[in-house]
Structures are given as C-alpha cells and as structure tokens.
Amino acid sequence: MLTLSSPIDQLIRLKEDIKIGLKKLGIHTVEDLLYHFPSRYADESQYVSIQGLAEGATVTVRGTIKKISAKKSWKTKTAMSEAIIEDVSGTLPVVWFNQPYLANMLHVGNTIELTGKVSVYKDKLAMVNPSTREEKALPIDSHDSLFGSDEHATLTPVYPETKGVSSLWIHHAVSRALSLIENMPDHLPASVLEQYSLPSLKTALIWVHGPKTKDDAIVARKRFAFDEIFSINLARQKERLEIKEQIAYSIQDVDTNDFISRLGFPLTDAQKKSIDHILQDMTKDVPMSRLLEGDVGSGKTAVAAVAAYATVMNRPGVEKKQTFGSLQVAYMAPTEILATQHFESFIDLFRHTGISIALITGSGCKKFPSKVASNKDNWTNISRAQLSKWIANGEIPIVIGTHALIQKSLTFKHLALAIIDEQHRFGLNQRKGLAKKDSHFPHLLSMTATPIPRTLALTIYGDLDISLLDQLPAGRKQVDTVLVMPDKREEVYENIRTILQQGRQAYVICPRINESDKDTARALQMKNVVTEAKRLQEKVFPEFRVGILHSKMTKEKKEEAMEEFVNHEIDILVATSVVEVGVNVPNATAIIIEGAERFGLSQLHQLRGRVQRSSHQPYCYLFADAKSERTQERMKLFTSAKNGFELAEYDLQLRGSGELTGTDQWGVSDIGMEALRNLKLVEAARQAAITLITEDPLLVKHTVLNSRIKKYEKMHFE
Ligand code: ADP
Ligand code: MG
Numbered sequence: 001m002l003t004l005s006s007p008i009d010q011l012i013r014l015k016e017d018i019k020i021g022l023k024k025l026g027i028h029t030v031e032d033l034l035y036h037f038p039s040r041y042a043d044e045s046q047y048v049s050i051q052g053l054a055e056g057a058t059v060t061v062r063g064t065i066k067k068i069s070a071k072k073s074w075k076t077k078t079a080m081s082e083a084i085i086e087d088v089s090g091t092l093p094v095v096w097f098n099q100p101y102l103a104n105m106l107h108v109g110n111t112i113e114l115t116g117k118v119s120v121y122k123d124k125l126a127m128v129n130p131s132t133r134e135e136k137a138l139p140i141d142s143h144d145s146l147f148g149s150d151e152h153a154t155l156t157p158v159y160p161e162t163k164g165v166s167s168l169w170i171h172h173a174v175s176r177a178l179s180l181i182e183n184m185p186d187h188l189p190a191s192v193l194e195q196y197s198l199p200s201l202k203t204a205l206i207w208v209h210g211p212k213t214k215d216d217a218i219v220a221r222k223r224f225a226f227d228e229i230f231s232i233n234l235a236r237q238k239e240r241l242e243i244k245e246q247i248a249y250s251i252q253d254v255d256t257n258d259f260i261s262r263l264g265f266p267l268t269d270a271q272k273k274s275i276d277h278i279l280q281d282m283t284k285d286v287p288m289s290r291l292l293e294g295d296v297g298s299g300k301t302a303v304a305a306v307a308a309y310a311t312v313m314n315r316p317g318v319e320k321k322q323t324f325g326s327l328q329v330a331y332m333a334p335t336e337i338l339a340t341q342h343f344e345s346f347i348d349l350f351r352h353t354g355i356s357i358a359l360i361t362g363s364g365c366k367k368f369p370s371k372v373a374s375n376k377d378n379w380t381n382i383s384r385a386q387l388s389k390w391i392a393n394g395e396i397p398i399v400i401g402t403h404a405l406i407q408k409s410l411t412f413k414h415l416a417l418a419i420i421d422e423q424h425r426f427g428l429n430q431r432k433g434l435a436k437k438d439s440h441f442p443h444l445l446s447m448t449a450t451p452i453p454r455t456l457a458l459t460i461y462g463d464l465d466i467s468l469l470d471q472l473p474a475g476r477k478q479v480d481t482v483l484v485m486p487d488k489r490e491e492v493y494e495n496i497r498t499i500l501q502q503g504r505q506a507y508v509i510c511p512r513i514n515e516s517d518k519d520t521a522r523a524l525q526m527k528n529v530v531t532e533a534k535r536l537q538e539k540v541f542p543e544f545r546v547g548i549l550h551s552k553m554t555k556e557k558k559e560e561a562m563e564e565f566v567n568h569e570i571d572i573l574v575a576t577s578v579v580e581v582g583v584n585v586p587n588a589t590a591i592i593i594e595g596a597e598r599f600g601l602s603q604l605h606q607l608r609g610r611v612q613r614s615s616h617q618p619y620c621y622l623f624a625d626a627k628s629e630r631t632q633e634r635m636k637l638f639t640s641a642k643n644g645f646e647l648a649e650y651d652l653q654l655r656g657s658g659e660l661t662g663t664d665q666w667g668v669s670d671i672g673m674e675a676l677r678n679l680k681l682v683e684a685a686r687q688a689a690i691t692l693i694t695e696d697p698l699l700v701k702h703t704v705l706n707s708r709i710k711k712y713e714k715m716h717f718e
Pocket of ligand 1: 265298584
C-alpha cells in the first residue's frame with residue numbers, strides 16, 4: 001500500500017536520469033514529491049503568440065504538436081526530443097535535451113504549454129529545454145474529480161525542475177500519487193484546522209498542485225506555511241518545557257562592580273540591561289535559555305565575561321557551604337581564531353582574580369596561568385589529557401574552545417554556564433552533551449550578531465528568551481559608506497593606499513571564489529577572489545601584501561590566512577563573505593565590496609561591521625551593478641541605515657527570505673520563509689503551538705505530529 005513515507009520508486013519505475021534528478025531535488029519519498037510545490041502557476045492570459053517571439057524573452061507559449069521525435073544529438077550523443085509546435089500565428093521548433101521520454105509522452109495533435117527562454121537553435125528562433133505541460137488531463141487523473149480533470153482549468157503548475165525531471169513529469173507523478181494514496185491522516189489537530197479555517201492535508205495537496213482558482217492555491221499554500229511555522233514552534237516549545245524540568249545551579253548574586261570597573265570602558269545601557277536579565281535568570285535553579293542578539297561590535301563579549309565572572313565566583317553546593325572549587329563555564333566559539341581571541345581577552349579580564357582559564361581547540365590546549373613560576377603572567381601549552389583531567393575534577397573554572405569543547409571525552413565537574421558564540425542554534429541535545437549525566441543542567445547564553453527579522457526570531461528561537469544589544473558603544477565612528485561609480489575605481493584604490501600607508505589594513509570582498517565557479521554569463525562578470533587577489537597584488541598594490549580567504553580552502557588554510565591577517569603579515573585580505581563571522585581585527589578599517597548587489601542588506605551590514613572595531617574612521621566602498629532602480633534603492637537604504645535588524649526586515653520585505661544571511665542553516669523551507677513576511681500568521685501559529693503543548697506536553701495524543709516535528713528538533717547546528 002502506498003503511503004506518504006513510501007520510497008518514490010514504489011510509485012513509479014524510475015529511469016536512471018530521473019533517479020539522479022530526483023535526488024538532486026531532494027525527493028526520496030512520496031511525501032517529498034508531494035511537498036515539492038509549484039514555484040508558480042502559468043496563466044492562460046500570459047500566453048504569447050509564436051509570431052511575436054523575440055530572442056532572450058522568457059515566455060509561455062501554447063500550441064499543438066505538429067511533429068515530435070526522440071533523437072541523439074549528432075555531436076555529443078545526448079538523448080533528446082525534438083518537436084515543432086504550432087499556434088494560430090506560426091510554428092516554433094522545440095528541443096529538450098536529456099528528455100527523450102517526452103517524445104513518448106507527448107503526441108502529435110496534443111496541445112502543450114511551454115515556458116522558458118526564447119533562444120536561437122540551428123539558426124532559428126526556438127525554445128530549448130522549456131518546462132512543458134500537456135494541456136489535456138493526463139490519463140491517470142481523468143477519474144479523479146478533485147484533481148486536474150477540469151478541462152477548463154487555467155492555472156498550470158510550473159515546478160522547480162532539474163535535468164531529467166520536468167514539470168510535466170512531476171505533474172504526472174504527483175497526480176498518480178494523489179490518486180493512489182488512500183489513507184492520508186492529517187497531522188494537524190482538527191481543532192487547529194477549524195480555528196484558522198485551513199483545508200485538510202489532502203485537499204491542500206490537491207489544491208496546491210492543481211488549483212482551479214488562484215484562491216485555491218493561496219489557501220493551500222497558507223495551510224502549508226502555517227503547518228511549518230506551527231511545527232517548528234511546537235518543537236521549540238516542547239524543548240523549552242523539557243529544559244524547564246531540568247535543574248541548574250542557582251547562581252547567587254555576587255558583586256560585579258569591581259570586575260566591571262576593570263573592563264576599561266563604561267557599559268552601554270543595553271549591556272547593563274542584558275547583564276541584569278542574565279544574572280536574574282541564573283539565580284533560579286531552572287536553566288536559563290537566553291539569546292543575546294547584538295550587532296557586530298555591540299560588545300557581547302563583555303556581557304559574556306560578566307556572566308562568567310558571576311558564575312565562577314559561586315561555589316558548587318552553596319547549601320553545603322563548600323569552600324573549595326568553583327562552578328565552571330564553557331565558552332564555545334565557531335573558529336579557532338575567535339576562540340583564541342576570547343581566551344586572550346579573558347586572560348586580561350580575569351588576571352586579577354587568580355582564576356584559571358583554559359583554551360581547547362583542534363590544534364592543542366593552553367592553560368593560564370602557567371605553573372612555571374618564571375612564566376606566571378602567561379599561558380602555557382598543556383596536553384589534552386592533562387587538561388581533560390583538570391576540567392573533570394573541577395580545577396579549571398573557565399574553558400574556552402571550539403567544537404572540541406563538546407566532544408564526548410570531555411566532562412565538566414560543575415558546569416553551570418555554557419556560552420555559545422555565533423552558532424545559530426544550540427539545542428537541547430547539544431546541551432545534554434555538555435552536561436554530565438545525572439548532574440546539573442547548564443544555563444545557556446547564546447550570542448549572535450546575525451540580524452534576523454522578528455518573525456524569524458520568534459519562530460526559530462521560540463525556546464529562548466531574547467535580550468537585545470541595540471546600541472553601539474559610545475565613540476564608535478559610523479562607517480563612511482559609499483556606492484562607487486565604476487569610473488571612480490582608481491580614486492578608491494588611492495584612498496585605500498593612503499589608509500594602508502597609515503598602517504591600517506583592508507578587506508576586499510568578492511562574490512565568487514574562482515573562475516570556474518558557476519559558469520553562467522552573469523557570473524563570469526563577477527569578480528572572483530583568486531583572480532582579483534592576483535590582479536590587486538600585481539597591478540594595483542605591488543608594495544603591499546595581499547592574501548586570500550574563501551570557503552573552499554581547508555580549515556587549516558583558512559585559520560592560517562586569518563592568523564596572518566590578525567598579525568598584520570597581510571595588508572589586504574581578499575575574501576568571500578566567510579569573513580562575516582565575528583573575527584576581531586580592529587586594525588582593519590576599510591572594506592571594498594565587489595558585486596554588492598549580490599548580497600543581502602543584512603549580510604552587507606555584517607561585512608561592514610568588520611571594519612568598525614576601533615576608533616579610526618572606517619570606510620566601506622561598494623561596487624555594484626546599480627543599473628536597476630531596485631538595486632539603487634537597496635544601496636541607498638544600506639548607506640543610510642545604521643542597524644542590522646532594520647536591514648534584515650528590509651531584506652525580508654524587499655527581496656524575500658532568500659536574502660537573509662544563513663537561510664539554509666535554519667532548515668525553514670521556501671514556503672515557510674514566505675510566511676515569515678506575515679506577522680499575523682506567525683503569531684497565530686505560535687499561539688496555536690503554545691496552546692497545544694500546554695494541553696498535551698508530550699504530544700501523546702498527537703503521535704504523527706510528534707514524530708513529524710522531530711526533524712525540527714535536530715535542526716541547524718553547523
Ligand atoms: P561583538 O558584540 O561583535 O562580539 P565585541 O564584544 O567583540 O563585540 O566588542 C567589540 C569591541 O568593543 C571590543 O574591542 C570591546 O572591548 C569593545 N567594547 C565592548 N563594550 C564596550 C563599551 N561599552 N564601550 C566601549 N567599548 C566597548
Ligand atoms: Mg563577538
């Protein structure tokens with residue numbers, strides 16, 4: 001019997017190329033197929049007559065098949081279908097490479113709809129690999145009154161396709177699945193469907209794949225959007241409840257004034273408020289789950305340091321009046337360089353307290369202070385085995401590190417607080433991994449500079465309480481941001497030269513890594529790191545040292561490049577957007593961003609934040625293909641806006657969720673992301689989730705739903 005979880009080859013026999021194509025689209029089960037939604041619906045009124053076609057236009061044409069046959073191309077032996085299509089105005093050749101089966105599926109005399117770009121093939125205007133849909137109802141669904149059998153339907157779904165898998169094939173497979181699955185229980189509770197007037201699962205699937213009206217399609221999509229946002233919220237609320245049942249060390253109030261006075265600067269009001277939230281949370285024996293959101297440079301590390309200080313000044317077992325040992329703090333950073341930077345700044349901050357601090361990364365371990373008397377003000381290398389022992393017996397209160405921190409072999413004796421920098425999400429399982437079995441559960445302070453809109457935060461951080469650092473420290477200079485016209489490139493390089501001569505450093509950000517990266521004509525015009533670095537070194541800045549950094553370099557090479565930049569052995573770092581994540585090189589005060597129109601506004605803001613870390617005047621130069629009005633508007637917003645959160649909202653509204661930094665990591669689908677533009681829907685879904693989880697905390701009455709939300713429990717930990 002076919003069910004949603006049946007593998008797709010139980011639905012249809014698959015040829016090799018289709019298998020590969022489906023895998024690429026992430027379609028493994030019948031459910032994956034049914035959740036592969038149309039990206040749009042073609043409307044009959046949008047048909048263009050063949051006579052009126054012009055090269056390069058993307059159009060939808062509707063006509064009858066005059067001729068069709070399968071062939072092998074002469075040169076490459078690629079299997080293909082060729083056809084001639086006719087409408088009242090003329091005829092049009094069409095070829096489909098790698099889709100020879102179309103010649104069998106489509107028949108002379110049938111009407112089809114083709115969507116794609118008009119190009120020149122064998123010296124004639126033609127369509128090459130258009131997405132294709134047969135007008136007539138397919139044999140499979142002709143008996144299904146609910147699906148696709150309406151001869152007058154005017155909306156035809158157009159799917160995201162890939163080689164071997166056309167819209168037509170998907171349409172065919174979907175209708176087959178919908179007619180064969182008998183039992184499709186709805187995982188959403190009936191009460192929820194009713195309260196929000198949502199269609200049932202089966203109806204929504206039928207409507208989304210074969211709507212009779214635009215409204216059907218909209219209502220169906222709304223259901224799936226709600227479904228997803230609701231499910232994520234449910235997973236988060238469930239996690240939240242589970243964590244609330246754990247027991248944490250209660251951190252008693254300690255006097256932090258002296259510690260704060262040694263920071264070397266007065267805290268901003270936002271920092272003070274966040275510290276209050278955190279210390280207040282941690283006095284309880286319920287684990288804190290707090291997210292500290294603040295723009296780059298807003299001073300999250302100082303907040304983390306005060307929280308760490310308060311924690312380690314507490315003894316384990318206050319009630320037992322234990323007078324030795326202290327509670328422990330784990331502070332995890334996404335890269336080795338960042339971990340090392342935190343280690344060094346913590347040494348400065350904690351030096352006067354006599355508290356030991358350790359660093360643990362993939363390449364080794366360090367401990368401060370050194371046991372060697374002559375080296376007491378410094379750190380020393382120690383073995384991992386030795387460090388593990390000291391962490392396990394509670395001798396080292398503060399441990400800073402990379403992912404090496406959460407490896408199984410490492411156990412803390414009295415871990416009270418976990419601080420996680422820039423990890424997007426640190427969920428229940430990761431926290432469990434840190435905590436010793438049968439021991440206290442750590443408080444969590446998660447920190448992020450990734451600006452995200454409120455609706456997204458409500459959803460993916462639904463299990464966390466949020467503190468905002470919406471204020472930069474006083475005296476920070478605004479980045480002088482300029483959209484540069486192409487003929488002013490030389491002037492910019494002269495400005496950069498002056499800045500470098502004053503001993504500062506600069507970043508150059510390119511949208512691509514190297515030449516072969518995505519060989520589309522558009523992409524070829526974009527600057528790439530490798531070529532641009534070579535050009536800058538040889539032609540523009542021969543007197544300075546140019547280095548590169550991009551995501552395809554090995555982890556070691558990346559660390560090495562960053563290290564050289566930190567140590568000022570490199571003057572100009574040419575990089576992709578990988579430099580986004582929190583590295584602190586205060587001496588870098590200028591950034592050039594090539595192809596700026598390619599980046600989301602919030603991402604540009606993150607990049608710009610890299611050069612705002614000192615009291616020197618920072619500069620940001622944008623090169624953009626700014627012909628379109630929209631790009632100009634976006635760049636104008638960017639040069640004027642000061643706040644990353646504001647820009648994230650613009651991104652969401654202006655260009656869609658695809659623009660938000662790190663979208664992939666959140667595991668939210670396109671349709672879910674669409675929904676995030678709708679605050680009302682998000683709040684309703686959240687409320688519905690809270691209501692349900694309050695009634696049924698373990699979801700024992702909603703087992704299908706419970707197993708469905710599993711995938712959101714695991715999501716997004718890089
Ligand atoms: P982020 O929030 O990006 O992690 P950091 O914690 O790295 O920012 O802080 C950036 C810089 O600002 C550091 O050099 C830090 O010492 C400094 N800083 C933090 N808070 C303040 C403050 N209230 N006043 C002045 N400088 C501050
Ligand atoms: Mg930081």
